[in-house]
Amino acid sequence: MLTAILVMALGAIVLGAALGFAAVRFKVEGDPLVEKIDAILPQTQCGQCGYPGCKPYAEAVAKGEADINCCPPGGEEGIRKLADLLGREFKELSGEHGVEKPKSVALIDEQTCIGCTLCIQACPVDAIVGAAKQMHTIIAAQCTGCELCLPPCPVNCITMEPLPETIDTWKWKYPVIGIQPVNKVAGHA
């Protein structure tokens, strides 16, 4: 009886020590889940989810405070990826946060711009250049299309322009088999 208790106690101590050591030795800095969720999010930093940026939303999702279907720029695919990662059910994008739109960039009408710098302060990725009473312009390559610059503009000179498809961004389409009329010669399909 005593031997058995001693053996079990010894086992518990050894395993406990090993686990304790591992917990210290292999301690993970930060929350890897947050990083993983953040990697899926589109980083537009638009705040449509109700959080001040992608990282805070990722933290909220990791804590279970936010649902996975609150990110319109990530779209359906983003929700699917989050559902896969977190082992949750896929959900339709929640309507209250917005709708999925084609990728656009902001464009400043430089004739109308009065140089108030309000949009510069609003841009989360510093993609607007300009100075007080000087014309502002958007660095299109850096613009995430978050639309945060639209509301502060006092003269409504910023518009969202959808990105046109170019040869570099063109994608092969999913192969579809053309339906051909049975009684006609093929080729009219």
Add this chain to the structure above:
Amino acid sequence: MLELFRFPGGVKPASNKQESAGAAIAAAPLPERLVVPFRQSATGSATIQVRAGEKVLKGQMIGSAEGAFGTTVHAPTSGTVLAVESRMLPHPSGLAAPCAVIEPDGAETWIERVPLDPFKVDPQIVRARIRDAGIVGLGGAVFPSHVKANVVIDTLVINGAECEPWITCDDRLMRERTEDVVCGAALLGRLMGAKRILIGIEDNKPEAVQALRAAISGEGYCETGDMQVVSVPTLYPAGGEKQLIRVLTGIEVPYGKLSPEYGIQCFNVGTAYAVARAVLHGEPLIARIVTLAGNYTKPGNFEVLIGTPMNALLPLGTPQADTDRIVMGGPMMGFAVSDTSVPVVKATNCLLAMSQKLFPPPPPEMPCIRCGACTRACPMILQPHELYWYAKSKNFGKAQEYNLFDCIECGCCAFVCPSRIPLVDYYRFAKSEIRAREREKAAADTARERYEFRQFREEREKAEKAARLAAKAAETKAKLAQEEADKAQKVGADKTALPDDKAALIAAAQARVQAQKEKDSA
């Protein structure tokens, strides 16, 4: 005799080369308009250097090279630039990109052509010449040649296999422009320090083999060094870079590696010819040989200026009445051009006319029965049926695990598929989706970095502002104290008894407070 090797897989489609191989290369007449795209290399577009209304000379640079991977674009003839605008390109997308529209003046006035002696000048100068002549791989990949030539190798492989059915432009080039092909090969070999040069030609082109062998053994106008013409068995895709290297040297270039790591570099015969023209004659790449084959009454090969609209070129071969589409490239890897007004570009090796009779549409796609025929045919030792499965179900991560990006899109798998599945279409779809995702990922990473930096900057600015305010407050305080001290000193100078005064004042105040307290308690 060189020992030859075999690459796995491969198919033997009917070669159909006789018709167009018979006739000598004819010069295509000058078209009314030339549309020269600035985007003529796999690595992107040249920087536009002309404006509408400008006069240009034949061979004048109109698009300059930007960065290490840039290539140049030249005016194919002398004339006037009518416009610099977006025009539809010969690309599967049918999208438009900037082009120079040139109206020829018919005079064909050349720029000053300066030949180089490649055996005397520095290799860097030769490489710069190759770049400035706008030379890209003419086998179809249009990768900048000066970048490819910037390596040190043992063996240079010159690709004259031309394994695609119907196409004969390289065959005619080797037969008729033998000297320049050999010289270009020798020049490239010397440029990269190659100890031997192997010209691989499929054995269905005995005339080309003969011509090149004669040119090497005869008295040419350049030193050939250790150059061998090797007749390789006809087996599609023997003209694939990795396949030809394997056949000639037995070296299998593995996944993710490039052939120069194994001491080999490969160039197309057309590229070798263009290099010879550029270096030895000072002519930039402004024309290429294009095969017109398929449903034509007069198929053949033509030397065509880059930028010639296809609909100006096609009548030379006289397409038959039932021609319903034009394919750029061969039947295995080519794509149908969306409109025949698109120009001939550096990648245009063949314009194949197709009709329902000659190329009947494939029967409807049937389900994959996992017979494995595609796996046996794949020259890259991939598993096409697995790739198909993952591409179809949009499981791109898995498709990449199965080395989707090793696929050379040669079409062997689709050729042998008993279910007639357009396999390559699925791979192209999957590849472009993966590339798009990678682009999005890169953009998201940049955005995250910029966002985090902005936050860092805002924090820093806040801290700096606080520090500044604190410093200012301290300064004001110090200043006040100083003023106080100054004042005190001044007062002190006037009235030395200030401390006693102060003490008296305090004592009086204390007495008042005491009196008040006593009064309150009373």
